[in-house]
Amino acid sequence: MxxxxxxxxxxxxxxxxxxxxxxxxxxxxxxxxxxxxxxxxxxxxxxxxxxxxxxxxxxxxxxxxxxxxxxxxxxxxxxxxxxxxxxxxxxxxxxxxxxxxxxxxxxxxxxxxxxxxxxxxxxxxFAEETAPWVEEQAAAGGWYLARAHWLGALFTPGSTSAYAASPWRREKGALWDVGPHVLSVLLPVLGDVTELVAAPGPDDTRQLALRHAGGAASSALLSLSTPAAAADVGLTLHGDRGVVSMPRWGDxxxxxxxxxxxxxxxxxxxxxxxxxxxxxxxxxxxxxxxxxxxxxx
The missing domain is CATH 3.40.50.720 (NAD(P)-binding Rossmann-like Domain)
Known part of the structure; x- marks a missing residue:
């Protein structure tokens, strides 16, 4: 053994x-x-x-x-x-x-x-639902645009999440907490970031406009302060094969x-x-x- x-x-x-x-x-x-x-x-x-x-x-x-x-x-x-x-x-x-x-x-x-x-x-x-999807889209190529949003309600009044009390998340916000997740998909699929513009939104919201080494453009809207009824996560690719969306993941x-x-x-x-x-x-x-x-x- x-x-x-x-x-x-x-x-x-x-x-x-x-x-x-x-x-x-x-x-x-x-x-x-x-x-x-x-x-x-x-x-x-x-x-x-x-x-x-x-x-x-x-x-x-x-x-x-x-x-x-x-x-x-x-x-x-x-x-x-x-x-x-x-x-x-x-x-x-x-x-x-x-x-x-x-x-x-x-x-x-x-x-x-x-x-x-x-x-x-x-x-x-690493999630069993999304990891093979990322590999498949990276291998396929031909992507022109990507749109991502990670809109969480962690800091929304009434949140009961155990992570809402995290001091570093309070200080750094969605950009640093969920931004890595979004970028970890965009980079292998579209290529490294070559140009970047960031704009603030309400509370900790940030919107990113990115240009990638493969020539594609992407946008990412990130927040941990979204009203609970509007919280949602998604990532969509547009390219030669049409439009594909990242699956949900679980455990x-x-x-x-x-x-x-x-x-x-x-x-x-x-x-x-x-x-x-x-x-x-x-x-x-x-x-x-x-x-x-x-x-x-």
Whole structure:
């Protein structure tokens, strides 16, 4: 039998508890090696639920792990991911890798220097409904326009979401929280962004107009403050084959499980995954330009 890969979890918030921990505990090729968090009591609770160990010293968890999965705010994630890479741990990162280009670059360089595998968990690239769709449209080509919208109600009065209390989401808004998801589809299908214009809307709403290396244009409307009755997510491509729309997706745990498998494959084969730390850096570069309102060309 192949020895299980030891993967530790950094983070104890709702995303870690609801998605990362159950996926790591159930994965047949993984030994869930432990949990570290900024709230020791929460780390102990997750560890007890899944039969693993809570660590008070993050470096001790690195030493006991072959890889780490990170469910922390992006600018807490970045320096810890760099330390984990330096300790020889493969990296399963959350999006965005960081909210500064310098932070994301540090992670990408640390992974390359340590020669560890990395995967950034952009949900649409791993969900069983959307991942093959993205690959199919990228292979087909011939796209002329794309229209994307991610209109969430996270910050709408009356929201009961556990993520509404997230300080970094409150500060950075939809651009940084859901923008990576949209870009993670647009870039492989249409090509890298060569020109960018960003315009603000109400509350945290941002509208992006993008030009891509393949010649296509795209637009993305992003918000976490949409009235609940108007919340919706969609992405439509227009091209030689007509109009196609991205399918809906479901279970976050199943999607994260696929990301774990992708990291294990990249670590075993030495072949970088398309959604690696270098891709995460590129997403951060684009989002930082959009945040500044500047044009990229």
């Amino acid at each position: 192949t020895k299980a890969t030891r993967i530790g979890l950094l983070g104890t918030g709702p995303w870690a508890a609801r998605t990362h921990a159950p996926a790591l505990a159930a994965h047949p090729e993984v030994e869930f090696s432990g949990v570290w968090g900024r709230r020791p009591d929460a780390a102990a609770g997750i560890a007890a639920e899944y039969g693993t160990r809570a660590y008070g010293d993050v470096d001790a968890l690195f030493a006991a792990s072959d890889a780490v999965a990170v469910a922390l705010p992006p600018d807490v994630q970045a320096p810890l991911a760099s330390r984990a890479a330096a300790a020889g741990c493969h990296l399963l990162l959350d999006k965005p890798v960081a909210t500064s280009v310098a932070g994301a670059r540090e992670v990408a360089l640390a992974a390359e220097k340590a020669q560890v595998a990395s995967v950034v968990f952009c949900t649409l690239r 976050a745990v199943a999607s994260f499980t696929s990301a774990v498998t992708a990291l294990l494959t990249a670590a075993r084969t030495g072949t970088p995954h398309p959604c690696d730390a270098r891709f995460g850096l590129r997403l951060t570069e684009i989002l930082a330009r959009a945040e500044s309102g500047a044009t990229e060309s």
